[in-house]
Amino acid sequence: xxxxxxxxxxxxxxxxxxxxxxxxxxxxxxxxxxxxxxxxxxxxxxxxxxxxxxxxxxxxxxxxxxxxxxxxxxxxxxxxxxxxxxxxxxxxxxxxxxxxxxxxxxxxxxxxxxxxxxxxxxxxxxxxxxxxxxxxxxxxxxxxxxxxxxxxxxxxxxxxxxxxxxxxxxxxxxxxxxxxxxxxxxxxxxxxxxxxxxxxxxxxxxxxxxxxxxxxxxxxxxxxxxxxxxxxxxxxxxxxxxxxxxxxxxxxxxxxxxxxxxxxxxxxxxxxxxxxxxxxxxxxxxxxxxxxxxxxxxxxxxxxxxxxxxxxxxxxxxxxxxxxxxxxxxxxxxxxxxxxxxxxxxxxxxxxxxxxxxxxxxxxxxxxxxxxxxxxxxxxxxxxxxxxxxx
Numbered sequence: 055x056x057x058x059x060x061x062x063x064x065x066x067x068x069x070x071x072x073x074x075x076x077x078x079x080x081x082x083x084x085x086x087x088x089x090x091x092x093x094x095x096x097x098x099x100x101x102x103x104x105x106x107x108x109x110x111x112x113x114x115x116x117x118x119x120x121x122x123x124x125x126x127x128x129x130x131x132x133x134x135x136x137x138x139x140x141x142x143x144x145x146x147x148x149x150x151x152x153x154x155x156x157x158x159x160x161x162x163x164x165x166x167x168x169x170x171x172x173x174x175x176x177x178x179x180x181x182x183x184x185x186x187x188x189x190x191x192x193x194x195x196x197x198x199x200x201x202x203x204x205x206x207x208x209x210x211x212x213x214x215x216x217x218x219x220x221x222x223x224x225x226x227x228x229x230x231x232x233x234x235x236x237x238x239x240x241x242x243x244x245x246x247x248x249x250x251x252x253x254x255x256x257x258x259x260x261x262x263x264x265x266x267x268x269x270x271x272x273x274x275x276x277x278x279x280x281x282x283x284x285x286x287x288x289x290x291x292x293x294x295x296x297x298x299x300x301x302x303x304x305x306x307x308x309x310x311x312x313x314x315x316x317x318x319x320x321x322x323x324x325x326x327x328x329x330x331x332x333x334x335x336x337x338x339x340x341x342x343x344x345x346x347x348x349x350x351x352x353x354x355x356x357x358x359x360x361x362x363x364x365x366x367x368x369x370x371x372x373x374x375x376x377x378x379x380x381x382x383x384x385x386x387x388x389x390x391x392x393x394x395x396x397x398x399x400x401x402x403x404x405x406x407x408x409x410x411x412x413x414x415x416x417x418x419x420x421x422x423x424x425x426x427x428x429x430x431x432x433x434x435x436x437x438x439x440x441x442x443x444x445x
Contacts, residue, residue: 080418081388081398082435085111085131085140090423093119095430098128099413100154100205101402102161109133110161110182111140111413112205113434114150122169126150130182137411137436143182148174155208157215162246164208166201170222173197173238175246191249199223202233204274204330205402211279214239214310215246218275218287221257230271230292234259235302237277237287239310258304258313265321268295272302276333278342280378287313288378291327294362297349301327303378322379325349326371328363330400333378339443341374345387345401345412348373356393367397367417367428372410372442385445388414388437395419397428410439 073084088096095117102110114128121127128149131140152165161178163185173196176185188194200222208217217238224232234257244251260271272289279285285306293300301324305314326346333344348371349363360366370388375381390396397417404411416433417425425432439445 077420077433079421080416080433080435082412082414082416082437083137083140084433085413085436086113086129086434087420088115088432089420090426090430090432093117095120095426096415096432096434097400098151098165098205099400099402099415099434100152100163101404101411101413102154102156103404103406103411104156104161104181105159107136108181109137109411110143110154111434111436112152112154112163113413113415114152116150116169117430121147122150124168126166126168126171128152128163132182133436137438140436144178144184146176146185148188149176151203151205153203153205153208153217155215157208157210157242157246162208164196164217165203165205170200170202172199173201173219177247186247192247194247196238196249196252197254202273204400206274206276207332207334207402209277209279210242211277211285214241216277216285216310218277218289219254220273220275223257224259226260230273231260231262233271233273235272235275235287235289235304235313235315237275237306237310237313253310255306255311255313258315261317264317265291265293265300268293270294272304274330275304276331277306278333278378279335281376285310286378288333290330291321291324292364293328294364297354297361297363297366298323299327299349299363300324301331324381325373325383329367332402334403334405336405336443339374341376342378343372343374343410343442344381345403345410346371346373347397347399348383350386353393360393365428366393367399368393370398370401370414372439372445384442387412387439390418392424393428395424395426395428397425397431399429399431408441408443410442412437412439
């Protein structure tokens with residue numbers, strides 16, 4: 055098995071279920087392992103810190119033997135020792151691509167019920183052990199129809215909660231082309247379980263003329279407030295013709311009802327931008343930070359047939375920016391030489407003092423066999439990046 059290169063990450067050993075002993079070669083703390091042979095793969099990591107300091111993590115299952123197209127399954131885990139060990143807290147039927155968030159001391163989960171499903175919100179008053187069951191627009195059914203997203207942060211700003219989303223009702227029902235960028239928001243004092251509390255912006259649909267006709271979709275947007283207080287939806291961009299990746303900066307109106315985009319200025323160079331990324335602002339340093347699946351030069355000629363940048367997930371890079379448009383590499387956090395079957399992807403992460411805590415969808419050799427590929431992950435892993443501002 056190829057050597058794993060691991061920089062500036064604290065390895066935390068789990069003490070439950072024997073996962074630490076069984077998978078000691080896997081980086082970080084193994085929260086869950088799902089054998090590739092089951093044809094169910096780990097997706098959509100989400101991570102929060104409860105008011106008492108406990109961590110709560112979630113993920114869903116996708117793949118041919120999962121129920122992602124009917125009522126997807128999401129599993130909830132909890133750690134009472136800062137991520138050193140994890141225990142399963144609950145399992146939810148009808149949750150996919152969903153975001154955990156804490157608001158006014160209460161724990162919520164927001165996302166579709168299945169692949170391209172209805173958007174639901176649930177609440178837990180016991181740290182993730184039990185959850186409300188959405189049945190109507192007064193108790194958790196927010197948007198009916200077909201929607202897409204990833205577990206992106208729910209952000210409080212200017213008296214509202216903001217959560218990017220994509221409608222999947224595009225004119226062409228094809229991956230990428232069907233997705234229209236949009237953003238949901240609700241007043242911070244509203245009843246979040248009531249659909250009437252939430253508004254959705256008009257969607258901004260796919261335009262095949264972008265990027266000289268090479269644009270094949272945007273998705274998995276981040277709500278971010280720029281240095282000038284302009285609100286942005288920064289989206290992953292799919293362009294299969296170049297390894298020079300991009301992100302899209304879509305402007306959000308002050309009332310959150312309209313989106314606008316300038317294709318001549320709105321696509322910015324962004325290493326890792328063809329895969330899901332999360333951007334957050336750090337007030338202490340004045341930098342925006344992100345973790346991306348960048349493609350260092352040393353991997354660009356590994357396989358001449360691997361021309362789609364979304365197929366590179368073997369490097370996790372910490373990056374930062376002062377203005378959201380000009381980004382610099384800080385450090386490689388996780389790396390494996392095998393591009394085809396190893397990946398550290400779809401990470402969700404949080405600031406905690408001087409550290410970053412990270413939940414990762416990890417494709418890795420289990421000691422006997424590889425993951426199916428770098429996309430179809432067999433591990434959920436937890437990592438701590440100590441002293442990230444000094445790296």
